[in-house]
Amino acid sequence: xxxxxxxxxxxxxxxxxxxxxRLKALQPDVLRTTGIRSELSLNAIIGSKNDEYLDxxxxxxxxxxxxxxxxxxxxxxxxxxxxxxxxxxxxxxxxNNFFKNYLMLYLKRSFLIHFDELSKxxxxxxxxxxxxxxxxxxxxxxxxxxxxxxxxENDKSEIRAFSYGYWTIGHVLSTGLVIPxxxxxxxxxxxxxxxxxxxxxxxxxxxxxxxxxIADQYAEFVKNSDNPLNIPFMIPEFRYLGIEKKHKYRxxxxxxxxxxxxxxxxxxxxxxxxxxxxxxxxxxxxxxNEMALDNxxxxxxxxxxxxxxxxxxxxxxxxxxxxxxKKLFKEDIQPLLEVEQPVTQISFSIMEEFL
DNA sequence: GCACCCCGTCTCCACTCATC
DNA sequence: GATGAGTGGAGACGGGGTGC
Numbered sequence: 001x002x003x004x005x006x007x008x009x010x011x012x013x014x015x016x017x018x019x020x021x022r023l024k025a026l027q028p029d030v031l032r033t034t035g036i037r038s039e040l041s042l043n044a045i046i047g048s049k050n051d052e053y054l055d056x057x058x059x060x061x062x063x064x065x066x067x068x069x070x071x072x073x074x075x076x077x078x079x080x081x082x083x084x085x086x087x088x089x090x091x092x093x094x095x096n097n098f099f100k101n102y103l104m105l106y107l108k109r110s111f112l113i114h115f116d117e118l119s120k121x122x123x124x125x126x127x128x129x130x131x132x133x134x135x136x137x138x139x140x141x142x143x144x145x146x147x148x149x150x151x152x153e154n155d156k157s158e159i160r161a162f163s164y165g166y167w168t169i170g171h172v173l174s175t176g177l178v179i180p181x182x183x184x185x186x187x188x189x190x191x192x193x194x195x196x197x198x199x200x201x202x203x204x205x206x207x208x209x210x211x212x213x214i215a216d217q218y219a220e221f222v223k224n225s226d227n228p229l230n231i232p233f234m235i236p237e238f239r240y241l242g243i244e245k246k247h248k249y250r251x252x253x254x255x256x257x258x259x260x261x262x263x264x265x266x267x268x269x270x271x272x273x274x275x276x277x278x279x280x281x282x283x284x285x286x287x288x289n290e291m292a293l294d295n296x297x298x299x300x301x302x303x304x305x306x307x308x309x310x311x312x313x314x315x316x317x318x319x320x321x322x323x324x325x326k327k328l329f330k331e332d333i334q335p336l337l338e339v340e341q342p343v344t345q346i347s348f349s350i351m352e353e354f355l
Numbered sequence: 356g357c358a359c360c361c362c363g364t365c366t367c368c369a370c371t372c373a374t375c
Numbered sequence: 376g377a378t379g380a381g382t383g384g385a386g387a388c389g390g391g392g393t394g395c
Contacts, residue, residue, distance in 0.1 A: 013379075039366085044388040047365035052389095085389070110365080 012112055019109040026105070029098040046106055049085060052078060061118045067111035068104065117160040121261050127310075128154045130167075131180075131242045132235055134205055139177035139186065140243065141167075141235070147183040165258030169194070169222060170229030180243050191228055195219040202236045210268040210322050211236070211252055217329035221337065231337050232256055238265070240306060249302045254312060255336045264336055265306055265314035269299070270322055 027039060036042045053074025054067070061067045075093075078086035092099045111118065128143040129152075143162050144155040164170035173194055176187035188194040203215040215236065222228045232255045240249040253266040306312045321328050 038387080041387065043366055044364080044386090047388085049389075050364065052364095113366090 012115065016109055016112050019105055019112070023102060023105050023109065026098060026102045030096075030102045033096055033098050034092060042102075043106070045085075046089070046103060047110065049075075049078075049089075050110070052083075053086075059118070060121055061111070064108045064111040067118065068107045071107055120160075121259065122160045123166055123261055125154065125159070127261075128159050129242070130235060131239045132177075132237050133202060133239070134237065137201075137205055138180060138239065138243070139202075140180060141172065141177055141233075142175060143171070145175055145178050145185070147178075151181055152178045165230055165232075166261065167233055167235065167256040168229060168258050169231050169233050171258075172233050173229065191222070195222060198234075198236070206237060206252075208252070208268065210270065210325060213325040214253070214266075214268070214329055214333070217326060218333070218337075221329075221334060230258070232258060232339065234266075234333070234337070238310075238312075240302075240309065249305065251306060251312065251314065253333075255333075257336075257339050259339060263310065263312040265303075265312040266333065267303070267314050267316045268322060269316050270319050 027042070030036070030042060031038070034042075036045065050071070053072075054061075054070045059070065061070065075086050075089055079090045089103075093103060123143065130141045131138055132141065133139050140152050142152060142154050143159045143166065145152055146155050162171075164174055169191065173188055173191065176185040178185050186197065188197065199212070199215045199219050203211050206212075215234075218234050222231055225231055235254040235256075236252070238251040238254040240251075251265040252268050254263060255266070256263050303314045303316070306314060315332065317328060317332075
């Protein structure tokens with residue numbers, strides 16, 4: 001189904017069209033003077049090296065000048081290292097003005113075609129895979145999942161082209177949740193089905209009334225939103241060790257800002273499960289204090305480790321907060337879900353009008 | 356060393372369907 | 376009816392791995 005048109009995107013496409021026409025006009029001279037057989041061959045000689053000259057998976061690039069600069073820096077570096085294809089490109093660039101002009105227009109066009117992918121923050125490969133849930137009911141959430149050699153992995157080259165906001169409701173609806181080491185997925189036909197699975201399977205299994213309550217608030221919030229697909233998915237039971245069967249720690253919830261990729265953990269920490277000491281009738285005061293210290297150390301180490309390994313800061317809510325989960329959700333969690341896309345730094349409409 | 360296969364990159368083109 | 380956004384397939388090149 002076609003989406004509503006974006007005037008800035010239309011302007012960008014008109015600029016791309018103009019660049020294509022200029023490239024077409026230059027092509028006969030480039031092919032004649034370089035001896036390259038065809039347009040396809042010429043484009044492949046330039047384009048197939050993109051991933052080597054720049055870091056397509058991680059670099060965030062906001063202008064064609066920056067893209068061309070990085071590309072040429074990568075080309076120079078590879079030619080100095082003795083790469084034959086790069087040496088060939090450098091010699092063509094230095095000796096042939098037709099080729100030089102073609103290359104500059106080509107790179108500019110390539111940047112504009114892939115502007116959406118290159119200008120957004122993208123998750124690194126190791127942060128494109130999340131495992132959630134309990135020991136025998138765990139699921140994987142990937143950006144571009146594919147099953148290969150008996151396990152799930154991301155299709156690396158497609159991570160940057162992913163069209164939904166990373167770790168949003170739209171993301172989960174599009175990829176589903178994968179079953180570890182089996183070529184099976186839990187897929188959701190619509191939003192209602194996803195939210196029911198979220199509250200009644202993923203969260204209810206945790207056995208925490210507070211988590212269940214917060215999950216209900218979240219589901220209501222998503223249902224009432226004008227644009228539910230763009231809302232960050234509130235990831236439940238985020239596993240510290242990923243797919244490993246024996247888990248070390250889990251976070252109650254984790255929210256990722258789809259634009260900045262900043263992660264925030266939410267830990268509901270009532271005294272009854274995180275501090276209360278049972279069966280202490282025969283223990284001395286010293287032994288009781290040691291037990292309490294162990295509990296405290298465990299909790300604090302968990303949050304330090306989540307930050308060190310996964311870059312997650314955690315907000316910890318105790319009994320006084322949990323007395324009113326509705327208030328907690330509205331005041332503390334909802335603002336993390338109401339994220340807005342930063343204004344695009346380049347206005348293609350302005351470029352088209354004046355340049 | 357060579358041939359082959361697979362994967363990852365790119366562009367072009369044909370197609371569908373919403374919007375102008 | 377024309378145009379444009381989005382998608383998927385085809386075909387190009389380059390690199391790495393493998394087998395002979």
